[in-house]
Amino acid sequence: MENLLEMRDIGKSYGEDIILSGLSFTLARGMAIAIIGHSGGGKTTLLSIMGLLQKATSGQVRIDGLDIAGLSSAMLAKLRGQYISFVFQRARLINSLTALENVIAPAWFIRRGENLEQQAQALLxxxxxxxxxxxxxxELSLGQLRRISLARALLLKPPILLADEPTNDLDPALAGEVAACLLAARQAGSGVVIVTHDVGLAAQADQTFRLADGALHSVACQ
Ligand SMILES: Nc1ncnc2c1ncn2[C@@H]1O[C@H](COP(=O)(O)OP(=O)(O)O)[C@@H](O)[C@H]1O
Ligand SMILES: [Mg+2]
Structure with missing residues (x-):
């Protein structure tokens, strides 16, 4: 199966508020897709549906060909662990662990026995x-936390890497570094989805879409 993620005719509402409607999307292995759009348009909501953190109100989501409809929450969690890694807008790190331990912790559950510490140190x-x-x-700045969060996501070597505004609050040099690392994940076969306001980053993706009126529209900016 070439497509890691397929979404068909997705709808998402919060009560009366329709956030997504008739949205379709395909992510193939080794591809990076950028999603732009105005604030409040539903980009974070869309990423959380892609990442199996939330369910769509309607439509179909397939991960590596598997339709997730009807899967138990334990099965969804397993699928998420196998396939998906996030770089969140606000780094969700564990306060009692050091930077290095935070990077290693999730990977340890999946790839214990590999030399994770050495790989984590190299990424950091x-x-x-x-x-x-x-x-x-x-004890760390926002930019440092963002980079730790990215190192943690990359160490997992996820098939699907989802990043929510990963270069926000970073100075241009660091933003370039983070962008380069995200895009390099393609070479290992990962599919990468990047929500961003950074037009420079969007231009480096293989495809760019604008999220507007609840659906994705192709942007010809490359
Ligand atoms: N859990 C929620 N309950 C109700 N409304 C929500 C929830 N999450 C997001 N929203 C609303 O959905 C809309 C889209 O939010 P979001 O996906 O965060 O947009 P973006 O990331 O594009 O800024 C906003 O109007 C927001 O207030
Ligand atoms: Mg958002």
């Missing part, structure tokens, strides 16, 4: 954080 070094390995989240 790549992001200029070698001197912050043993600091806790509350």
């Amino acid at each position: 070094a790549h992001f200029g954080l070698s001197h912050r390995l043993h600091h806790k989240p509350q």
Whole structure:
């Protein structure tokens, strides 16, 4: 199955509020897709449906060909663990763990036995954080937390990597570094979805869509 993620005719409402409507989307292996759109348009909601954190109100979601309708929450969690990794808008790190431990923790459940510490250190070094390995989240800046969150997602080597405004609040040099790492995940066969306001980043994706009126519209900016 070439398509890691397929969404067909997705609708999502919160009460009376229709957020998504008639939305379709396909993510193939090794592809990076950027999604732009105005604030409040439903981009984060869409990513959370892609990432199996929320259910759509209507429509079909397939992960690697498997229709998720009717799966138990335990099965959904398993599928999420196997396929999906997030870089959230606000890094959700564990306050009692160091930067290095935060990066290793989720991967440890899946790939225990591999030399995760060495790989995590290499990723953090790549992001200029070698001197912050043993600091806790509350001792780190927003930009540092974002990079730790990205290192954590990359260490999982996920088939599907979902990033919500990953370069926000970063200075241009760091934003470029984060963008390069996200896009490089394609070479390992990951499908990458990046919600962004950063037109430079969107231009480097294989395809760009604008989320407007609840659906995705192709943007010819490449
Ligand atoms: N859990 C929720 N309950 C009710 N409304 C929500 C919820 N999450 C998001 N919304 C609303 O859905 C709309 C889209 O939000 P969001 O997906 O965060 O947009 P974006 O990421 O594009 O800024 C907003 O109007 C927001 O207030
Ligand atoms: Mg958002």
